[in-house]
Amino acid sequence: MATLYQLHSTMDTLRRSTEEMTRTWRKGDSIMLLGTTAAFIDWLNAYLNEHDIEYIAGIYALGDDVAQLTTSATDKLSLETKLTRILTDAEWVTLTQDSQFDKVVMIAL
Template sequence: MATLYQLHSTMDRLRHSTEEMALTWRAGDSIILLGATVAFIEWLHAYLSDSDIEGIAGIYALADDVAQLSNNTTAKLNLNAKLTGVLTDDDWVTMTQDPQFDKVVTIAL
């Protein structure tokens, strides 16, 4: 079984949020970036590499949150290469109910 982490963090709290996630992380867990967190994906990857977080099954973002970014920002972030997928709200709800996840944890610091 795996955990689905819903990460909603400001840039100044992202490192701490990643540290909190690392406390219970298991290989095969996944992350959904909520709100503006998707704009900090470069920093997230840096913090993940500094942590004990390994074996990430997937990193996702919500389509509505990605749409809030300018086209220029989206291109510079190269989200297609850094995200496993972009989810609609319905996809997100379906994912949170997927039996592969024994728990869904929201980290919003």
């Protein structure tokens, strides 16, 4: 079984949030980026590498959250190449109820 970690972080709290997530990380877990957290995808990847986090099953973001970013930020971030998928609200709810996850953990520091 796997965990779906839901991160809702500012740039100031992303490192701490990532450290919290790594305490219970298991191979095959997934990450859902909420709010503006998707804007920090490159920093998140750097922090995950610092902690030798590997075998991430998926990294997702909400379409509504991505739409709140400026067009230039979205273009520079190339989110569609760094995320497994950008989800609608309904798809997010379905993902949280997927039987592959034995738990969903929200980290919002």
